[in-house]
Every structure is written in structure tokens, then in C-alpha cells.
Amino acid sequence: MMHPSVCVLTARGMAAIASVALAGEGAQAILETIFRTGQPEARSGSAGMGDPVADAAYGVPHRVASAPRFCLGAVYHGCIVDGDRVIDEVVVGCEQDDWFVIHCHGNPLLVEQIVKLCQRCGAALVGIEPFMAQRHQAHSVTAIEAEAKLALQTCATITGAKIIAAQLTDGLLPAAQGWLEGLDERPLPQLWAECHQVLRKTSRARFLLNRCRIVLVGPPNSGKSTLLNRLAGKDEVIVSDTAGTTRDWVKITCRIGPLLADIYDTAGLDAELMQQDVDITAQKLALDLVRSADMNIFVYDVTHEAQAQSLIFLLGGFKGVIVANKCDLLTGRQRDGIYSKYVRLSAATGDGLEALTDRLLAALKVADFNPRTPICFTDRQLHILRQLLHTKEKPEAKTHLQSLIFGEKSV
Ligand SMILES: Nc1nc2c(ncn2[C@@H]2O[C@H](COP(=O)(O)OP(=O)(O)O)[C@@H](O)[C@H]2O)c(=O)[nH]1
Numbered sequence: 001m002m003h004p005s006v007c008v009l010t011a012r013g014m015a016a017i018a019s020v021a022l023a024g025e026g027a028q029a030i031l032e033t034i035f036r037t038g039q040p041e042a043r044s045g046s047a048g049m050g051d052p053v054a055d056a057a058y059g060v061p062h063r064v065a066s067a068p069r070f071c072l073g074a075v076y077h078g079c080i081v082d083g084d085r086v087i088d089e090v091v092v093g094c095e096q097d098d099w100f101v102i103h104c105h106g107n108p109l110l111v112e113q114i115v116k117l118c119q120r121c122g123a124a125l126v127g128i129e130p131f132m133a134q135r136h137q138a139h140s141v142t143a144i145e146a147e148a149k150l151a152l153q154t155c156a157t158i159t160g161a162k163i164i165a166a167q168l169t170d171g172l173l174p175a176a177q178g179w180l181e182g183l184d185e186r187p188l189p190q191l192w193a194e195c196h197q198v199l200r201k202t203s204r205a206r207f208l209l210n211r212c213r214i215v216l217v218g219p220p221n222s223g224k225s226t227l228l229n230r231l232a233g234k235d236e237v238i239v240s241d242t243a244g245t246t247r248d249w250v251k252i253t254c255r256i257g258p259l260l261a262d263i264y265d266t267a268g269l270d271a272e273l274m275q276q277d278v279d280i281t282a283q284k285l286a287l288d289l290v291r292s293a294d295m296n297i298f299v300y301d302v303t304h305e306a307q308a309q310s311l312i313f314l315l316g317g318f319k320g321v322i323v324a325n326k327c328d329l330l331t332g333r334q335r336d337g338i339y340s341k342y343v344r345l346s347a348a349t350g351d352g353l354e355a356l357t358d359r360l361l362a363a364l365k366v367a368d369f370n371p372r373t374p375i376c377f378t379d380r381q382l383h384i385l386r387q388l389l390h391t392k393e394k395p396e397a398k399t400h401l402q403s404l405i406f407g408e409k410s411v
């Protein structure tokens with residue numbers, strides 16, 4: 001038999017309340033032992049006057065000595081008791097017939113006592129991720145559904161959450177069910193083509209499901225740090241007239257439209273140093289970051305255009321968006337003369353930031369991403385789809401599809 005599990009759902013540290021989950025076969029029996037409805041008995045004197053920590057320390061006796069019959073969805077007020085000793089006054093919610101959450105006071109000492117008590121009664125302490133995965137598996141019909149519930153709790157963006165939710169109604173789940181049902185009638189190459197399509201869309205959706213890496217590069221003093229402060233909505237990066245102020249790199253996480261982006265501000269690139277092939281650490285670091293980025297933003301100063309062109313040339317097949325910064329220093333006519341593929345921006349005033357966001361989303365190919373497009377949102381799903389692409393026999397394809405939908409236990 002599987003042990004029931006106990007798991008602290010709330011973060012450690014100072015808080016008014018904490019939540020401890022108790023779940024699995026035998027969870028109810030444990031709760032019947034350690035939970036009593038009603039309040040601890042009032043005491044005379046100063047000790048334990050309704051203060052749960054003090055009460056626990058003084059071992060306040062308990063008035064009502066019965067455990068309730070738990071009904072799904074109901075909430076019970078009472079005490080966690082260790083024999084005659086009250087540990088804390090709590091509220092217990094019955095989430096599922098085998099899943100309860102004890103909402104206790106937030107003091108970590110109390111939380112620890114409750115957890116230890118549950119352990120002594122036979123529950124195994126588990127971390128929050130495996131706990132939630134177990135719960136979702138126990139209460140989901142399909143593996144994709146269980147994975148979606150878990151992924152919804154961890155995904156980086158709201159758009160990502162919409163994509164994951166839509167996978168159950170319009171995306172991956174119905175697509176996989178359709179593949180399984182139609183397997184006998186349809187030729188395998190048709191299935192391969194559709195799997196390919198899902199994998200292609202998945203590589204685009206990952207920028208919405210996870211964080212993306214964006215790197216700011218360009219000559220010194222072009223306004224990279226000013227732009228990063230703008231994007232972050234606060235002054236975190238040092239802005240200075242002195243070239244070379246940002247020596248290594250600085251990372252700030254910010255939201256850009258629907259994206260959650262780790263943005264790296266790098267040292268300025270120097271065309272002469274790059275040509276001399278000197279081992280300049282800051283330059284090398286910047287170039288390494290450029291290569292590993294999902295997207296780059298090359299920022300140049302419109303009053304020093306020639307310098308920028310030689311750098312863009314040196315960077316070679318540069319993957320990214322080019323920003324013409326300090327447009328506030330130009331006349332209207334000069335601004336209109338800037339190459340139309342560049343984003344016209346003033347990091348100092350914020351003019352042009354929306355255009356930059358639009359251009360970034362287009363470059364990452366996530367503008368107008370339809371959430372109902374079937375995609376994979378876990379490594380397990382990806383792995384099975386890749387296996388399907390190499391499957392030559394229908395019975396084998398059937399096994400893969402069943403495990404994609406229902407998980408390994410179905411096979
Ligand atoms: N006029 C104007 N000045 C700017 C703009 N962006 C940055 N600067 C100035 O340019 C100088 C260098 O900026 P900084 O962000 O430190 O450049 P970095 O070396 O590329 O990080 C600072 O004096 C900024 O105030 C802009 O859009 N317009």
C-alpha cells in the first residue's frame with residue numbers, strides 16, 4: 001500500500017497562516033486521530049490565552065473529543081491534537097475524499113510539529129512538486145490533464161497558462177485522441193506530418209511557456225543600460241556618459257508584452273578591439289551571450305551611425321532586432337530617413353517602446369500565437385512525439401499514443 005503523504009504547501013518564513021496537505025490512502029484515518037472539532041478549553045490565568053503557540057507549549061486540554069465525518073468540499077474548524085496536547089487551532093478543508101488541507105497558524109515551529117505528528121502517524125513527507133503531481137495523477141483521467149494542472153502552477157506567463165489550458169479542450173489532448181481513434185484508417189505518414197507540425201509550433205510556444213533570453217548589445221554609450229532600465233520600469237542598471245560603465249553583464253527579468261524575459265545588458269562592443277582579435281574578456285562574454293540568446297537587441301546611437309554599421313557587419317548573421325536609439329536628438333526629417341527595418345527609439349523618453357515590443361514578438365514568431373494550436377508542454381510529451389516520428393508500425397504507434405494520452409500506467 002502507498003503511504004499517505006504530508007506536504008507543506010506554503011512557503012517557509014513569517015506568515016499569518018500556513019497550509020499543510022495530507023493526502024492518499026489512509027489520510028482520513030490519520031486526520032481522525034489528530035483532529036478534533038471545537039476550540040481548546042479556555043484557561044484561567046495568563047498562559048495560553050488563545051495564543052496557539054503558548055497553548056501548544058502549555059498543552060491546553062481539549063474540550064470536544066470527536067473527529068468529524070469528512071464531506072467533500074466542507075471546511076471544519078477545530079484543533080490538531082497530539083494525544084491530550086493541543087498543537088494548534090486550525091481549519092481543515094476536505095479537497096477530495098482522500099485529500100485534506102490543514103490551515104494552521106504560520107509559525108514554522110507549529111508547522112513542523114504538525115508535519116512531525118503526521119509522519120509519526122505514518123505519512124511520508126514529500127516536496128510540493130511531487131505532491132501536486134501525485135494529486136493531479138490521482139484525480140485526472142489522462143496524463144495530459146494531470147500535466148496541464150501542474151504546468152499551470154509553474155508556467156511563466158498568462159499567455160502560457162492560456163495555451164496550456166487550451167491544450168485540454170482544443171489542443172494536444174483532442175489531437176492525440178483523434179490520432180488514436182483514426183489510426184486504423186489513416187496512413188502513418190499523415191500522422192508523422194501532424195506530429196512534425198506540433199513540434200514546430202512547440203518550438204515557438206516555448207517562449208510563452210518559459211522565460212526567454214534577450215541580450216542587449218551594441219557600441220558603448222548607445223543607451224543599452226538606459227533601455228534596460230526603461231524595460232524594467234526602474235533604475236537598476238548604471239547609466240553613465242563614460243564609455244565602458246557596464247563591464248561584464250547585468251541580468252534583469254522583466255515582462256515585455258506577453259513575454260517573461262531575462263534581459264542581459266552587456267559591455268559595449270568595440271569594432272576595433274573585435275578586429276584586433278584581442279582576448280578581451282568583456283567582449284568575449286558579450287559575444288558568447290549573443291550566440292546563446294533567443295533574441296538580441298542591437299542598440300546603436302543615431303548620432304554615431306557609421307560606428308554601428310561596421311559593428312553590425314562584424315557581427316555577421318546577427319539574429320535580432322536593430323534599435324536606432326536617441327531619436328529624440330534628430331529632426332523629424334532625419335528620423336524619417338532611418339532604415340525602416342530598424343526600430344526608431346528614444347530610451348530616454350520611452351518613445352518607440354511599443355514598436356520595439358511588437359518587433360520582438362514578431363522576431364520570436366509569437367505575435368498572435370493561437371493558444372488552441374496543439375503543442376507539447378512537457379518533456380515527456382515531446383519525447384513521445386519524437387518517438388512517433390520514427391514509428392513504422394501501427395501497433396507501435398498505438399502504444400505510443402496511448403502512453404501519450406494516459407501515461408505509462410495505461411500501457
Ligand atoms: N538623448 C538621449 N540620450 C540617451 C538616450 N539613451 C541613453 N542616453 C544617454 O546616453 C548615455 C549612455 O547611456 P547608457 O545607457 O549608459 O549607454 P550604454 O553604455 O549603452 O549602456 C547616457 O548619458 C544616457 O543618458 C536617448 O534615448 N536619448
Ligand SMILES: [Mg+2]
Nearest residue numbers: 224225245246
Ligand atoms: Mg551600460
